[in-house]
Amino acid sequence: MNYGYTELLQLFGSLGLFLFGMMVMSDALMKLAGDKMRSILATMTSNRFFGILTGFFITSVIQSSSATTLMVVSFANASLLTLTESISVIMGANIGTTITAWLITILGFKVSMSAIALPLVGFGFAFTFAKKESIKNWGVFIIGFAVLFIGLQFLKDAVPNINDNPEMLEFLTRYTDLGFWSVLIFLFIGTLLTVIIQSSSATMALTLIMTAEGWIPFELAAAMVLGENIGTTITANIAAIVANFHAKRTARAHLLFNIIGVVWVLLLFYPFLKMVSWIAQWTGSDSPYLSAAAIPVAISLFHTIFNISNTLLLVWFVNPIARLVERLVPKREMPKKEIDEPKFLEKRVLKYPETLIISLEKESKFLFKNAIFEIVAHSLNIHRADIKSDEKIKKILKRSTEDMHTDVHELYHTKVKKIYGEIIRYASLAQSNFKLTEAQNRHISEIKLANRKMVEILRNMRELAPNVALYLDSENEYVRKEYNKLRKKIAKVLRIIYHFRKEKDKDIYHQKLMKLRDEAREEIHNMSDSIERLIREGLITVDMGSSLVNDRDNVNDTIKKLITIADLLYGEQDPLFENHK
Template sequence: MEYGFTDILRLLGSLGLFLFGMKVMSDALMSLAGKKMRSILATMTSNRFLGVTTGFLITAIIQSSSATTLMVVSFSNASLLTLTESISVIMGANIGTTITAWLITILGFKVSMSAIALPLVGFGFAFTFAKKEHLKNWGGFIIGFAILFIGLQFLKEAMPNINDNPEILEFLRRYTDLGFWSVLLFLLIGTVLTLVIQSSSATMALTLIMTAQGWIPFEMAAAMVLGENIGTTITANIAALVANYHAKRTARAHLVFNVIGVLWMLILFYPFLRMVNWLVLSLGSESPFTNAAAIPVAISLFHTIFNVLNTFLLLWFIKPIAKLVEKMVAVKLVDQKPVEEPKFLNEKILRYPETAIASLLKESKYLYEHAVFEIVTHALNIHRADILSDIKPKMVVAKSKEPLEIDVRQLYLTKVKTIYGEIIRYASTAQSTLPISKEQNDRILELKVANRKMVQIIKDVGDLSRNISKYLASDNRHISKEYDRFRKKVVRILRIIHLFRTSDDSEKHYQKIMGIKEDIENKKVRGNLRIDKLIRGNLITVDMASSLVNDNDHVNDIIDNLITVAELLYLKKDLLLESENETKTTVTTA
């Protein structure tokens, strides 16, 4: 055998060049069309046909099923896609990946790209000097496209020639004459190759070249293609290892879908190959069973028909597949993490602007619902259960006279400070490193403001809490009544915000919130007038009056900031940041 170590290195180098070209082309296409594709994904409905179409188009455009599935896993991790939506997109991606096989078959075998590949690199390189970003991306696409076919040409040349190395054919024949066991063996080879190379497109290219060189017959090549369908799922499953259970379920659904498809195809393997052979003959080509040159087209046809049929058949079983993977991957609650650790923020969310914003929003909501809400209620000497109950605010205040003895500062340090810092860090990183639009940048700024407002609420309620504890048990009924009035106002807004974000009739509660917001200044004035009356009547001391004046401002600032936080976290807005104190925008219920 005349195939030595140097030849093996040439083969590996050719494969590396092919993969590099594929990556450059895919990355450029992702930059060109990725923002639009992600936008479509993030706003998808649960329509399964739309999901399949979306998955097909994204994969066909960016030429990478791995990139599509990674995107889907990331979006699932951020809860931008439901499990059923994710499954339908992945189904479409499986069809979209067949475009690559046809690209290689037609341009790599039917058309000689070697003559124009290098000129294409030069042509694409000229675009990289353009000032406009989209022109640079087009240049990257052209360069990647050319390098891909240069790598493919090198691969074909680096593959050992059967005529010069008859030992290879003799070696392979031992494993191609085992009947159905050979099919299973080459299915395993296709799976392992894809696992190692981490690219089904590269494995497909190797398979097509081996068939064109006469290494393996049509049946074994088809078996390898089935193996590639299983092997390609490893990318998403690896990405989901460090993600939440939503992403793990999505990745597992990809594996289940492809394995089910391979299983039914194995049952119908030989009849299906005969059907493909009939189609090839009908198209005027020679039989792939007798002519090695006809195998690449037949394999591409097999790959396409299999994936289309598999998607069409399993499209009606998305919900059973979803239920199966839900049993395979149990729910893992986010509050299993220590309180001071972020629940939704990790480096993976910084892959796309959409996942970063979704995760920042979830973390901010979690901070409000599980830390800020608790701190504010306890600082008012009120239990959370009473806020969430149907008891009237006046009665809630009347029954909550015993001080809860909490340290607001300590609660801030243990439950808020670290998470607040991480939210700001991730938000700033997303703004500085991700290709975000003006609208996305505005949304991140809104989330930053919401978190600053929450910190300010805690500061104000900490100041208020000390005087509540001091004066609630006072013998002076006037001062005690004023602080009960303060508490009742905060209890009321907390309850309305809770109902707004949890009830079905959110619009009604939103209108109540807006009514309170519009009346804040009037209430501040009325509160000061009431305090003046108490002072003039010598009903409170000078110290009491000073505390009441300051705390009247604190209460109204707390209410104002709570409303702003509710608007920023639980409403969709066109624009918000006209100012941090006055927010006059058109809003619609989320």
């Protein structure tokens, strides 16, 4: 045998290059389309067919079923997706992942990419010098795409040739001549390889190369593909270990769905393969039983037909699968919430003022965009994903009337108090232990001010949240309408702030925020005639009117403070301090 350690290392290196190309390509696509993909996921309906299309579309775009399933698990963990919605998205993701196999088959075997791969790297690299972030990401995507096929070419060259190494064929025959036991053995091999490599695409590439080189016949390659479908579920199950029962159920559903598919295909294994062979020949390919060169196309076809058939079969059993998973992973009462700890503030940042200031800024931004954003949105009975979406706020408010039972006092103690205290402590240490420049000192003062405003906002929300829950459930349409106006005002500000901190062109959103801040200031000092009219005409009670007046002032004060925080933490220019009093 002429295949030694050097060749084995080349094989591992080739696989690493392939995986790196896949990772770079997938990451670039996630940056290009990730926000939109998540928005689609977060706002999807419970329609199972739409869920399948969503899963297929997202996986086809970002070229990673693992990334899609991890997103689904994360959304399930946050209760943005129900279990039935999650199952349907995963079904679509399984179909979407077959696109990768076809890319490898067509471009890796039918077309030689090696001649244009390196020029593509150079072409993509030129894009990375662009100022526009999206163009840079396209450049990275092109590089990843090219590196993937360079890795595939190296992988094909690194796999030992059976003709030059007949001993390997002799070794393999021990496992390929055991009838249906061979099928089960290679199914296990496919599962194990995918679990180890953590990429069904890489395992698929190895399978396709092994068939093209004549290592294994068509039926054993198909068995490996079935194993890959089970192995690919491990990523989501690992991610769900530390998640809540919603995420665990989603991950188990993924595993169960793929296992059921593998079981029924195994029961019809040989007839199913003959059908795939017939379709392959009908489309103009040779029989995979007679030609090793025809197997990659047949395997890709098998992969696609299996996932589509499995989805079409099990889509009618989404609810029974969900009920079974609910039994396997019972609902557990949430344990007592742990107090959130700072993410960026630690002793080592105290060494230099620069590292301390940047850590204070990061911690404050993290607190604002997560805990504060969540508490304010949930106090209005609105999901954060809805505020971040492009859906009209009026429509969101119309369907977001269910009480989210937001306990602002508890959330302050579990999500804010500890972090807020540490920010103030570290800021005080910076101002007392270091000889700061005027600009540094001012910047720390702005950070402290922003955090103080966050706490003040929560005081407003603690008074507002109970009334929002109470009056949105009221039979009085006039008071409901008035509280929806208040909800709309804050939701509008939150959405603009979201874009203000996300978009590079901040001027447009900054102007909008300044206009809303001025309007809020004027309203704080002016009594609303509309509320007095509603009381006079007996359309609302005096108690309702009193609550409305107080809550309107709280809302306007909250809007003013939210904009102040956004201006302090994300504004490009130093804000005027007299505007923050």
